[in-house]
Amino acid sequence: MRQIWDIHGGIHPPENKHQSLGEKIQTAGIPSQLILPLSQHIGAPAAPVVNVGDRVLKGQLIAEAKGFVSAPVHAPSSGTVVAIEPRIIPHPSGMTAPCVIIETDNKDEWIAHKGLSDYTGETKETLLDIIRNAGIAGMGGAGFPSAVKLAGHPSKPIDTLIINGTECEPYITADDILMRERAEQIIAGVKILQYIVQPSEQTLIGVEDNKPEGIAALQAAAAGSNIEIVVFPTKYPSGGEKQLIQILTGREVPSGGLPADIGIVCQNIGTAVAIHRAIEFGEPLISRITTVTGNACQQPRNYETLLGTPVQYLLDKSGFDSSRCSRLVMGGPMMGYTLEDTATPIVKTSNCVLAPTRDELPAPPPAQACIRCGMCAEACPVSLLPQQMYWFSRAQEHDKLEEHNLFDCIECGACSYACPSNIPLVQYYRASKAEIRQAQQDKAKADRSKVRFEARKERIEQEEAEKEAKRKARLEAAKAKQASAAAGDSKADAIQAAIERSKAKKAAQEGGNAPTENASPENLDPAQAAIARAQAKRAGGEVDETSEQKTERLEKQVASTEKRLTAAQQKLTLAQEQGDDKVAAFATAVEKTQAKLDSSRQELEAHLASLKSAAPAEPPQAELDPAQAAIARAMAAREAQANLSETDKLQQNVSSLETRIAKAEQKLAQAKEQGAETVGVLEDSLAKLQDKLADARQQLENHNLESQS
Amino acid sequence: MIEFLTEHGFISALIALVSLGLVFGALLGFASVKFKTEGDPITDQIESLLPQTQCGQCGYPGCRPYAEAIAGGDEINKCPPGGETTIAALSDLLGVEAKPLDAAEENIPSVAFIREDECIGCTKCIQACPVDAILGSAKHMHTVIASECTGCDLCVEPCPVDCIEMRPIATTLQTWHWPKPTPAEDIIASDRDPNRAVA
DSSP states (O other): OOOOOOOSOOBOOOOOOGGGGSSOOEEOOOOSEEEEESOOSSSSOOEEOOOTTOEEOBTOEEEEOOSSSOOOEEOSSSEEEEEEEEEEOSSTTOOEEEEEEEEEOSOOOBOOOOOOSOGGGSOHHHHHHHHHHTTOBOTTTTOOBHHHHHHOOTTSOOOEEEEEOOOOSTTOOHHHHHHHHOHHHHHHHHHHHHHHHOOSSEEEEEEETTOHHHHHHHHHHHTTSSEEEEEEOOOBTTTSHHHHHHHHHSOOOOTTOOGGGGTEEEEEHHHHHHHHHHHHHOOOSOEEEEEEESTTBSSOEEEEEETTOBHHHHHHHTTBOTTTBSOEEESOTTTOEEESOTTOBOOTTOOEEEOOBTTTSOOOOOOOOOOOOOHHHHHOTTOOOHHHHHHHHHTTOHHHHHHTTGGGOOOOOHHHHHOTTOOOHHHHHHHHHHHHHHHHHHHHHHHHHHHHHHHHHHHHHHHHHHHHHHHHHHHHHHHHHHHHHHHHTHHHHHHHHHHHHHHHHHHHHHHTTOSOTTOOGGGOOHHHHHHHHHHHHHTTSSHHHHHHHHHHHHHHHHHHHHHHHHHHHHHHHHHHHHTOTTHHHHHHHHHHHHHHHHHHHHHHHHHHHHHHHHHHHHHHHHHHOHHHHHHHHHHHHHHHHHHHHHHHHHHHHHHHHHHHHHHHHHHHHHHHHHTOTTHHHHHHHHHHHHHHHHHHHHHHHHHHHHHHO | OHHHHHHOHHHHHHHHHHHHHHHHHHHHHHHHHHTOOOSOHHHHHHHHHSOOOOOOTTSSSSHHHHHHHHHTTOOSOOOTTTHHHHHHHHHHHHTOOOOOOSSSSOOOOEEEEEOTTTOOOOOHHHHHOTTOOEEOOTTSOOEEOTTTOOOOOTTTTTOTTOOEEEEEOOOOTTTOOOOOOOOOOOOSHHHHOHHHHHO
C-alpha cells in the first residue's frame, strides 16, 4: 500500500453526488445556436479567422491563438457564422466579451481530420503542436493552455506526472462519470502524457475514495501499465492542484511557485481524454462533459455538451423548473459563481451547472461579528490565518495581508463554510487581492507618470535655455554690428548722403517754383512726396532727369516684383507637393504679386510711351523753340501724371492697405492660437488699418467720381 | 608623565574627556560631510505616496511641490485623485491624524478623450498636458494616449472648441474584480435603529 499524506484543515460538506450519477452520459445534441467566446482559457483571447456569413464545418478553426499563452477555438458543429459580437460569457462579473455565434445546420458535418496511428514515432514537439492546435486548455476549472504546461522547461526535469481525478467539490460528477464510462480513453490519454512529459519516477492518478466505481474502472483499464491509481479519503479541497500534490507525494509547492519547480506536472482527467482524442483521432476540443444537477432539475445528469451550448438548452433537457430554483450556479457550490443569464454558453472550463432549490442552497444568512473562534484557521488547507486576514482586509492593511501570504489563498471557501458567524471571508480575500493588484498597477502608473512629468519639465527647461542663448547671441551680434558701423563711419556716410540728396531735391523743387516751399522729404509722407514730385514735373523744372529716374525706378520695381513672383510660385508648388493646407494662402499671394507685377509693367509701359511721345517731338522743337518744347514736355508730363498718379496712387494705397490687413489678420490668428498677450494690441491695430482702408476707398471713389464728372 | 596623571586626577580626567570630545567631534564632523543626504528624504517618501497625476488640485504645481509643502507642514488632505487611500498612507507615514478630504468628492478615475472631429489642432491641450500624453501637431488632429493619461483634466479648460471631455475608465473583464462585502451589520433590528442606539 502506497503512503499518502494529509493536508491541513479541509471540510466535509454534503457530497450530493449521487443525484447526477443515476444515468449514463447523454449527448446533449446540437442547439440551434452556438456561442463561442474567444477567451475560454487563461491568457490572451483568440483572434477570429472567420467572417460573418461563412459556412463552417465541425472541427474547423474559427479563432486562432494569439501569443504563447493562448488557445484556438474550433466550430463544435457545422453551420453558418451569423455574428461576431459581445455576448455574456461565463464569468463572475456577468460581463460581455467577444464571441463567435454559429447558427447550426444540424448536419454535423466534420471537416477532414486524421489522427496519428502511432504517436510513439513522433517527437514531443509534434505532439505539443497538435495539442496546442486542438485548443486544449485545462478542463478542471482554471483553463490554462495544456500545451504550455506540458512543454515545461529544460531546467526543471519532471519526476512525477499526476492526473487529477479528485473532483472534491460537491454535486459535480463530470470526472466521476468519465472514469466510469471512458476509463480506457483516460488511460490512453495518460499514456500520451507520459510519452510527452517523460516522468522519471512515477505516474499517479489521484481519486477520492467516494468514487468506487470509477476507481474500479480505472484500475481495470490501467492493469499492466506503470500507471498507479491512488485512492485517498474524501475531503474538500483535496482536488486543488497543490493540495493533491501534497496528498500524493508529501511535497509542498513553494509559495508563489509552480508544481514544475518541484518536478511535478498535474493534469485533469478530462484534459487527458481531450488529448487522447486530439492525438489519435485528430479531433480538436469541441465538447466536454458537463454535470447539470440540483433539485430544481427533474433529471440531473451528465451531458456530452458541445462548447458554446447555451445553459438554457441543457436546463430544458433536464426538466429545469425556474420557479423552484434559488439561483443558478456555474461550477460547484463552494467555488462556483451565480449565473445571471441562462443564455450564457458552456465553455472549456464549465464542469457543472447547478440549479439548487431554496432549501438546498439558501441565500447566505447575514454575517455577524467575528467571535475569534479560530475555526477558519483550522479549516484552511493552506495553513493561513483567515481571521487575521479578515481584519487586515477590512482595515485595508495591504502590507500586513501580503505578510500573511494572502496570495497563497486558493479561494476554496473552506473558511467561509466553517465560519459560525457566516462571514463571507473568501469574498474579503478576493476583493483584497484585487485591491492590492490595483494598487500595484496604480503605483507603476504613478511612477511612469512621474518619469514623464520630469522628462517634460527637463525638456521645457532646456528649450528655455536654448531660447535664452539664442536671444543673447542675437543681442551680441547686433551690438557688434553697431560697433563696427560706428567704427567704419559707413552710417555717417549714409546719413550725409541722405542729407545731400534731400538738399538737392529741395533745390530742384525751389528751382521749379514748387508751391510748397517747406515740403522737405523728411516731413512728407510718400503720397505727399509723390504729389510733390508730380507737381515738380508739371512745373517742368527737370522733366528729363525725373523721367529718367522714373524709368529706372519702374524698371527696378518690375524686376523685383518678378523676382518675388517666382519666389511665391516656388513656394506654392512646394506647398502643393507637400499637401500643405497653406496652399490657398500661397495661391492668393501669387495672385497678388502677379497683379502688382502687371500694374507696375503697365506703369512702366505708360511711362515709356509718354517718354516716346515726348521724345520725337523734342529734337525738332528744341531747334525751333525751347519754350514750346518746355510746354510740350510739361503737357506730356501732365498727361502721364494724370494717367498714373491720382487714381493709381489711390488704388495702390488701397491694395497695400489690403495686404497689410491680411498680414495683420494672420498675426492675430497666430497670437490667438498661442494665447499670446498681444492679442488686444493686434486687434486694435487691425481695426485702425481697416479704418484707414475705408478712408482710402472713400478717397478713391470720390476721385473716380470727380474724374468722371 | 604617567606619574603626573595619576597624581592629578582632575587634570587627567579633563585631558581624557577633552581628547574623547575631540575624537568624536572629528568623527561626527567627518560623517556629516561623508554621509550627507542629498535633498529631503521625507519629501521623496511623501512624493512616492502621491498619485502623480500632476493635476494641481492641491494648489501646488504638481505632486513634488505638494510633497515639499507637506514636508513643510501643510495639510495631507488636499489630494482628490489620491482620495482616502492616499490620506491614510500619508497619515501612516507622517504620524499625523487622518482628516477627511478637503474637496467635494474623490475623483473617479477617468481619462481625457478628444472628440477628434471637432479638434482644430491648436496644440493648447498638448502644452497643458503635464505628462505629454497628448499627441498631435499644429493644425492636425490631436489624440490622447489613454494609457499615459493621468486624468488630471488640465487639458479640458484650455481647449478653445471644448472638444475634450473626461470619460470615466470603464470596467473591462480584465479590470473587473470581486466587490468587497459590506461589513457585518447588527442583525438585531433594534441595534440598527439610530434613535435607540442613542438611548
